[in-house]
Amino acid sequence: MDRCPSKTIRIVLVGFGNLGRSLAQMLLEKENHLKNLSFNIVVTGIIDIDYTIIDETEQGLNLQEMLSLKNTELLNRSVNLSFEEVLQQVPFDILVELTPSTPNGDPGLSHIEKAFQNKRHVVTSNKSPLVLKYHELMDLARQNGCEFRFESTVGGVIPLFTTVQSGLAANEILKIEGILNGTTNYILTRLSEGSTYPQALNEVKKLGFCETNPTDDISGLDAARKLVIIANVLLGTHLTLTEIKTHGIEAISQAQILEAHLNNQVIKHIASLEVANNGIQASVEPKSINLSNPLAHVNGIMNAIHIFTKYSGEITLFGIGAGPKEVATILISEIISIGTKL
Ligand SMILES: NC(=O)c1ccc[n+]([C@@H]2O[C@H](COP(=O)([O-])OP(=O)(O)OC[C@H]3O[C@@H](n4cnc5c(N)ncnc54)[C@H](OP(=O)(O)O)[C@@H]3O)[C@@H](O)[C@H]2O)c1
Structure with a gap:
């Protein structure tokens, strides 16, 4: 059977880390798979x-070559164009930020x-623009007829926004509880297995799942940023970081972990959003939770999001919390999803 001709999607990557x-x-790696889906993604x-x-x-950059070049060689290939000039002069459909x-x-x-102002669609993993200006960016995207995708900003590989905005579109979200930071979850898991805090921190650094300076993870700031994005995207709020009661895991002791175990509980770093009569209650803090709670069994670098709905009871999504390769597949899915509309 003849395959339909591939649709070419042109992207520009900003941030080659x-x-x-x-x-x-x-x-x-996915070139053949993409061909089977009738897509040809060129950078x-x-x-x-x-x-x-x-x-x-006009064939797209040779990615094998780009990946093999040293920084000095990349510098030698550099053209003297500003970001604005790239937007005006380089043909492409989607900016991957x-x-x-x-x-x-x-x-x-x-x-x-600037991408939206120049009628380019955007896919991003970068949390901070969404934390600060989600609604403004969505408005700008709509005014310019652009798509804006950011699935990988929250929950690693978990397709939270797609699931809720598409699969639960007719439902109502009452509450969301999650483990949104793999670093703190890894440390708490290892503490409950008998490791010391420095040992656990060292291990998670070696795994490459946290920053060299993991202060934002440990203090709860990273999870709070993700909670702002979830609230504003899924609940339509205008929540800001300062409105989230945020506590880190620095003060958790072995004695507290042991006490929780004796009560058939476990301490987890829980990010929580609840729709209340007087607005949204939002917090990120270590909590003792019962073993019957699905989040109690989420260990190591895993993330999970437990959604309480009005009409369908409770739904829990689990997945790896980070990892460039894993996240890259989400980005490609988002590129394809926009590509189907081009
Ligand atoms: N890695 C993951 O698994 C993951 C998962 C979810 C979300 N994210 C988010 O995705 C984004 C990228 O993550 P990453 O791990 O790839 O970070 P990274 O390794 O630090 O890469 C970022 C790249 O952007 C470059 N950059 C800095 N300022 C720039 C500018 N003005 N214009 C163009 N490039 C610039 C950096 O250059 P220099 O290094 O020279 O500054 C670096 O090469 C971050 O916002 C991160 O929070 C990452």
Whole structure:
């Protein structure tokens, strides 16, 4: 049987770090799979902090080559174009924004705003633009007829937004509880198995699942950022970080963990959102939870999200909390999903 001709989707990558490189690698690995789905994803530009490389061949950049080049070689290939000039001069459909999350949202925030103003769709893993300006960015996307996808900003590989916005569209969310940070969950798991805090922290650093400086994870800030995104995307709130009661896991002792075990409980770092009469109650804090709670059995770097709905009872989603390769597959799914509408 003849296969339909492939649809070409052109993307520009901004941020060629762990995730950008994993995405390039996965595009190479998945080339045949994508062909079977009748898609051909080509990268027409790569922008990192020190270089901008654009496709001069109309075939897309050679990703194998891009991945093999040293930084100095990438610098040598760089063209003298600003981000705005790339938007105006390079042909592409989707901006894939993978720069670091920062307190003021930039550079990701301005990249995303400019992409929409130039009628480009956006896929991102960068939390900070969503934490600061989710509603404004959605409005800008709509005004310009653009798609905005950000599934990998929360819950690692868990397809939370797709599940709720599509599969639960007619339902009502009453409460969401989650384990949203793999680092703190790993540390609490290892503490309950008898490790010391420094041992557990060292292990999770070696696994490469946390930042060199994991303060944002340990203090609960990373989970709080994800909770802001969940609330504003799924519950339509205008929640900000300061409204979330946030406590880290630094003060958790072996004695507290033991006491929880004696009561058939376990201590987990729980992010919680509850729709109350007087608004939204939001917190990120270590809590002793009963073993009957599905979150009690989520260990190591796993994440989980437990959704309490009005009409369908409780639904729990589990998945690996981070990992560039895993996240890259989500990005590709989002690119394809936008591609079907092009
Ligand atoms: N890795 C994961 O598993 C994962 C999972 C979920 C979400 N995320 C989010 O995804 C984003 C990317 O993560 P990552 O792990 O790939 O981070 P990363 O390894 O630090 O990569 C980010 C890249 O962006 C570059 N960059 C910095 N400022 C830039 C600018 N103004 N213009 C263009 N490029 C710039 C960085 O260059 P320098 O290094 O030279 O500064 C670096 O190469 C982050 O926001 C992260 O929070 C990552």
